[in-house]
Amino acid sequence: MLSFSRQILKFATSKWLIIAISLLVVGCNTTSKTETTTTNTETAEKTQPTTAGSEKTEQPGDKTAVELPGEKTDSKELSAKVLMRPDFIGRVKMAYMSAKEIPALAQKLFCYCGCDYTDEHTSLLDCYTCDHSVDCDYCKGEIMMAFKMNRKGASVAEIQKAIDLNWGPHYPFYEQPSDAIKKYWKKRLWAPGAGPTKFEHPNETKPIIDPFTGTSDSKSKPMSKKGDCCGGKKKSKESK
Numbered sequence: 434m435l436s437f438s439r440q441i442l443k444f445a446t447s448k449w450l451i452i453a454i455s456l457l458v459v460g461c462n463t464t465s466k467t468e469t470t471t472t473n474t475e476t477a478e479k480t481q482p483t484t485a486g487s488e489k490t491e492q493p494g495d496k497t498a499v500e501l502p503g504e505k506t507d508s509k510e511l512s513a514k515v516l517m518r519p520d521f522i523g524r525v526k527m528a529y530m531s532a533k534e535i536p537a538l539a540q541k542l543f544c545y546c547g548c549d550y551t552d553e554h555t556s557l558l559d560c561y562t563c564d565h566s567v568d569c570d571y572c573k574g575e576i577m578m579a580f581k582m583n584r585k586g587a588s589v590a591e592i593q594k595a596i597d598l599n600w601g602p603h604y605p606f607y608e609q610p611s612d613a614i615k616k617y618w619k620k621r622l623w624a625p626g627a628g629p630t631k632f633e634h635p636n637e638t639k640p641i642i643d644p645f646t647g648t649s650d651s652k653s654k655p656m657s658k659k660g661d662c663c664g665g666k667k668k669s670k671e672s673k
C-alpha cells in the first residue's frame with residue numbers, strides 16, 4: 434500500500450517536472466523569438482515603440498460591421514477631430530474616448546438633445562468635436578450605446594434603431610423638425626423615410642435606458658446650455 438502511494442507520488446512528481454521543463458522551454462523560445470524580432474526590426478520599432486514584440490491588443494473600434502473598405506483612413510482623420518482634455522474624467526472621459534474609437538459611426542447617428550437647432554449639429558460626431566457633450570446626458574448616452582453595440586458586432590442599422598427608439602421620443606423639436614433630422618430620417622438604414630416611425634413619437638414620460646448602467650433612467654437630461662460650439666455655426670459659416 435505504501436509503495437503504491439509512493440509510486441503515485443513519484444509519477445506525479447515526474448509529471449510536474451515534465452510540465453515545468455516544457456514551460457521553461459516554451460518560455461525560452463518565446464523570449465528568443467521576441468529578441469530576434471526586436472533586433473531585426475529596429476527601424477520598425479522606432480515608429481511603433483509600444484507594440485513591437487507584443488501581441489496585438491484588441492482595439493474596440495476594430496471589429497466592425499461598421500467600417501467599410503477605405504473608411505479606415507477617414508476614421509483616423511475624423512478621430513483626430515474628436516476633442517480630448519486632461520480634465521475629462523468619469524463618464525465624460527469614457528464618452529469622448531468612445532467617440533475617438535468610432536467617429537465614422539458617430540457621423541451616421543443623430544443626436545436627439547436638440548443640438549441640431551441650438552448648435553447646428555448634423556450628427557452625433559459634432560457633439561464630440563467640441564465640449565458640448567460634457568454637460569449632455571443624451572450625447573454621452575448615445576455614444577456609449579453605439580460603442581458597446583459596435584463592439585458586440587451590431588450593424589449600423591441596428592445601432593441607429595436602438596438609439597432612435599431610446600432617445601427619439603425625447604427629441605424636443607418634433608413639431609418643427611430641423612433639416613438635419615429630416616436628412617437623417619431619409620438616409621437612416623433601419624427605417625429610411627420622410628419622418629419618424631410610430632415608435633419615435635414624442636413621449637416625455639418614456640424612460641430612457643442609460644447605457645452606462647443598463648438601467649432605465651428618468652432623470653437623464655439633454656444639455657441645458659445653448660451655445661455656438663465648434664461643431665455648429667462656425668463650421669457652417671466656414672463652408673459657406
Ligand SMILES: [Zn+2]
Nearest residue numbers: 544546548560
Ligand atoms: Zn448633441
